Amino acid sequence: MAEKPRTPGFETLAIHAGASPDPATGARSTPIYQTTAYVFDDVDHAASLFNLQTYGYIYSRLTNPTVSVLEERVAALEGGRGAIAVASGHAAQMLAFFSFMEPGDQFLASNKLYGGSITQFGRSFKKFGWECVFVDADDPENFRRALTPRCKAIFVETLSNPTGVVVDLERIAGIAHEAGLLFIVDNTMASPWLCRPMRWGADLVIHSTTKFLSGHGNAMGGVVVDSGRFDWAQNDKFASLTQPEPAYHGLRFYETFGDLALTVHGHAVGLRDLGATMAPLNAFLTITGIETLPLRMERHVQNAQQVAEQLASHPAVSWVAYAGLPSNPYHALARKYLPKGAGSVFTFGVKGGYDAGVALVEGVELFSHLANVGDTRSLIIHPASTTHRQLTEEQQIAAGAGPDVVRLSIGIESVADIIADLDQALNKTKRA
Amino acid sequence: MDHDQYADEYLRRILSSVRTIAMVGASEHWNRPSFFAMKYLQDKGYRVIPVNPQAKGGEILGETVYRTLAEVPVKIDMVDIFRRAEAVPEILDEAIALGAKVVWMQLGVRHDEAARKAEAAGLTVVMNRCPKIEYSRLNGELAWSGVNTGIISSKRRKL
Ligand SMILES: Cc1ncc(COP(=O)(O)O)c(C=O)c1O
Numbered sequence: 355m356a357e358k359p360r361t362p363g364f365e366t367l368a369i370h371a372g373a374s375p376d377p378a379t380g381a382r383s384t385p386i387y388q389t390t391a392y393v394f395d396d397v398d399h400a401a402s403l404f405n406l407q408t409y410g411y412i413y414s415r416l417t418n419p420t421v422s423v424l425e426e427r428v429a430a431l432e433g434g435r436g437a438i439a440v441a442s443g444h445a446a447q448m449l450a451f452f453s454f455m456e457p458g459d460q461f462l463a464s465n466k467l468y469g470g471s472i473t474q475f476g477r478s479f480k481k482f483g484w485e486c487v488f489v490d491a492d493d494p495e496n497f498r499r500a501l502t503p504r505c506k507a508i509f510v511e512t513l514s515n516p517t518g519v520v521v522d523l524e525r526i527a528g529i530a531h532e533a534g535l536l537f538i539v540d541n542t543m544a545s546p547w548l549c550r551p552m553r554w555g556a557d558l559v560i561h562s563t564t565k566f567l568s569g570h571g572n573a574m575g576g577v578v579v580d581s582g583r584f585d586w587a588q589n590d591k592f593a594s595l596t597q598p599e600p601a602y603h604g605l606r607f608y609e610t611f612g613d614l615a616l617t618v619h620g621h622a623v624g625l626r627d628l629g630a631t632m633a634p635l636n637a638f639l640t641i642t643g644i645e646t647l648p649l650r651m652e653r654h655v656q657n658a659q660q661v662a663e664q665l666a667s668h669p670a671v672s673w674v675a676y677a678g679l680p681s682n683p684y685h686a687l688a689r690k691y692l693p694k695g696a697g698s699v700f701t702f703g704v705k706g707g708y709d710a711g712v713a714l715v716e717g718v719e720l721f722s723h724l725a726n727v728g729d730t731r732s733l734i735i736h737p738a739s740t741t742h743r744q745l746t747e748e749q750q751i752a753a754g755a756g757p758d759v760v761r762l763s764i765g766i767e768s769v770a771d772i773i774a775d776l777d778q779a780l781n782k783t784k785r786a
Numbered sequence: 787m788d789h790d791q792y793a794d795e796y797l798r799r800i801l802s803s804v805r806t807i808a809m810v811g812a813s814e815h816w817n818r819p820s821f822f823a824m825k826y827l828q829d830k831g832y833r834v835i836p837v838n839p840q841a842k843g844g845e846i847l848g849e850t851v852y853r854t855l856a857e858v859p860v861k862i863d864m865v866d867i868f869r870r871a872e873a874v875p876e877i878l879d880e881a882i883a884l885g886a887k888v889v890w891m892q893l894g895v896r897h898d899e900a901a902r903k904a905e906a907a908g909l910t911v912v913m914n915r916c917p918k919i920e921y922s923r924l925n926g927e928l929a930w931s932g933v934n935t936g937i938i939s940s941k942r943r944k945l
Contacts, residue, residue: 362938372929375942407822408829409927417930425932436933603817610819612893612916617932 364431364547369645372426386638387419406602406610406622416621420634424641428567428577431546431644432559435582436617438624439575439637443542443562444474445630446576450538450558452628453619454506454592457483462500463509464491465752466519469742471540472753475509494525498533506591507536512551513543513692515727516737516761517754518675518700520687527555534589542566543699543727547651548692557584558616563640565728569650573639575632578620582613595619650730650766655695657772658764664773665702670710670780672758676700698764699727701737701754708757710783711736715760717779720771727763732772735761787905789898789913794937797920800888800910804863805832807917808855808886810877811868812836814846819892820868821846823918830921835860855880864888866917867895875900882907890917 362370373384392411394400402408411417421439429437440446451461463475465488475486485504489496497508508530510521523539530537538558539551545566551559561567563575586592586608595615598604601623607615625631655678662676677688677696688696704710714736715723721734725741735741737755750756764772807827812834813820824834824847834849835858841851852858855865855877865881867874867889874897881889881904888910891897896913904911922928923935926943 366938370938370940371934374926374937374939377926377943380942402825402829405816407825409922409930411930417932419930422930422932426929426934429932429934430936434934436931438932598817605817610817610822612919614919614931614933621931 365648367427367430368547368647371430372423373641384420384423384638384641386634387414388634389418390414406605406618414634415629415631416625418631418634418637420641421632421637424563424575424632424637424644425577427641427644428546428561428563429579431550431647432541432579433546433550433552433581434559434579435613437577437579438617438620439563439577439632440625440628441576441630441632441636442574443540443560443564443576444470445628446560446562446578447471447474447540449620449624449628449630450560450578451479451484451507453616453624454536454594455482455484456593458485458504459483459506460485460487460502460504461507461509462487462489462497462505464511464514464519464521465489466491466514466517466754467509467511467540468515468542469737469745469753469755471511472749473744491519491521491526494522494529497526498529501533501535505533505535507538509538509540511540511543512549513677513688513697513699514754515543515699516701516741516759518677518682518684518696519754520677520684520691520696522687523549523551523554523556523691530557531555534591536584536592543697544692545647545651545728547648548655548694548697552579552581552583554691557581564726566651566654567644567647567728568636568640569643569647569728569730570639571726571729571731573636573643575636575640578616580616580620582617584616586615594623599623651695653766654698654764657766657769658698658700658762659695660769661762661764661772661776662700662702665776668777668780670705670783672703672705674700674702675754676702699761701759701761703758704760704780704783706758706783708738711758711760712739713783714779717782718775719778720767720775721762721779727761729763730766732765732767732775733763737761787901787911789896789901789911792912792915794924797912797915798924800864800890800912801917801921801924804888806835806860806862807832807864807866808835808837808858808862809866809868810837810855811873812838812846812851813868814841814844814851819916823866823868823892823916826918827921833860834866835862855884858884862886864890867891869895871895871897875903878904882909888912890915892916893919
């Protein structure tokens with residue numbers, strides 16, 4: 355057959371995926387559907403919608419046309435089958451685990467994660483009876499050693515926040531799949547422009563869209579993307595997708611929706627009951643942000659590489675942990691998984707410890723001192739005194755957030771200005 | 787014919803050319819996948835005739851259930867198969883005998899040898915796909931559920 359499906363390039367998908375002109379009005383930019391609910395044609399139509407027998411909008415806690423565009427956009431960029439957008443990155447993690455975890459179940463996670471994720475998994479998830487076992491991911495075999503029969507999934511960050519650790523996605527995926535487990539990757543720090551984890555075996559990809567996807571520091575959000583390739587029926591671990599769902603009169607999601615099972619479940623059960631819906635305005639801002647993701651990421655990594663190189667030779671700096679530097683222990687993994695650049699978030703050690711770290715974040719003038727990453731603006735934080743202060747000192751050090759650690763998120767301003775600001779603030783630390 | 791991937795145009799042509807579909811393996815239970823597909827296709831204007839060898843007469847969604855394809859009294863354009871792959875060759879022989887133009891095997895159903903035979907007899911074949919999902923994907927409805935439809939278009943789609 356001559357007709358071969360053509361796959362559009364990443365830049366084309368970033369602008370067009372999910373966003374044909376509005377069918378009702380022809381509006382070219384995606385309209386913000388600021389509505390809570392949608393009228394039914396008649397009672398039979400309503401029944402079909404509630405039974406999941408037809409497609410359509412019921413109530414914006416479940417689905418909304420503006421949010422759907424974002425879902426399709428991110429699913430396309432990650433090479434997934436479908437996606438569920440939610441109110442934040444943490445809500446995305448909550449929804450992803452909620453879709454298959456039961457009380458008494460376990461999952462394994464890298465011990466080098468965003469501090470908020472360590473707290474969410476290690477503390478709050480316990481209240482649901484979900485146990486997270488943290489593992490040093492530098493040796494992927496550690497995951498195999500930690501496996502138990504109650505284990506259902508493995509979770510890692512492509513590029514960890516804030517340590518900049520790169521994990522061996524392909525090997526960890528192999529270990530997960532041999533054991534019949536789901537492999538979940540938080541791709542927030544890399545963005546799909548730098549790495550597409552599904553290519554290396556990820557079954558679910560999570561994003562805090564708050565970061566690079568939205569890109570402008572103006573909208574909270576999260577997304578769960580499903581590859582559609584996981585066989586939920588290969589063992590008896592994923593009953594919520596393979597067994598009859600009482601709230602839908604015994605419907606089985608996997609049998610009925612095939613590779614769309616998780617995407618449908620995430621809306622029809624996950625958002626219905628967890629309620630962490632993304633606001634249409636936030637979806638709109640994020641869709642708009644994604645249009646320029648490739649250009650922004652190109653500049654983010656270019657600037658980050660230059661700043662990291664400058665810092666590495668700065669007299670007030672004791673070490674720089676950026677996988678883009680050849681001396682970094684994760685450089686080889688970064689070249690495999692992040693060939694276009696090792697992201698723009700990294701840490702370095704300031705000579706003088708905790709006090710020098712505090713003096714630095716208070717001395718900057720261009721960098722913004724705040725708890726976020728992935729903004730157009732350059733950002734700085736001293737994790738030990740802020741994001742990671744809930745952790746014990748032992749956990750802080752394990753998470754790469756010891757007293758001398760400063761985290762940067764390099765923006766897309768003129769690189770000379772970024773470097774000059776750090777330089778003047780670092781010179782102040784010597785006087786601190 | 788490559789049955790791993792289908793071009794959108796191929797599926798679009800099938801779905802816009804057929805009107806009457808015999809659904810083999812149709813279930814009377816509303817929470818079964820075949821019931822979902824039948825109801826959806828009816829809503830989109832197709833006539834769907836349920837066929838089920840276990841059926842003892844009766845109706846599904848207002849249509850009489852027949853035990854075999856041969857018993858169906860109207861002309862069938864497409865046979866949609868909701869049965870295990872082992873049952874496919876026999877159903878295909880019946881479909882060829884009836885003069886159906888298309889045979890469509892549901893998600894998870896694939897039989898390459900039978901498909902080649904049907905194609906040699908002039909039929910168009912789709913395997914391991916759901917007509918409900920493909921219809922809704924191609925007309926944009928599936929995107930309402932957060933699904934990656936693979937459709938990129940600067941044209942306003944027809945509702
Ligand atoms: C890697 C990573 N995952 C998840 C989150 C949580 O996302 P949100 O703040 O959108 O809930 C963050 C936030 O900093 C993050 O950096």
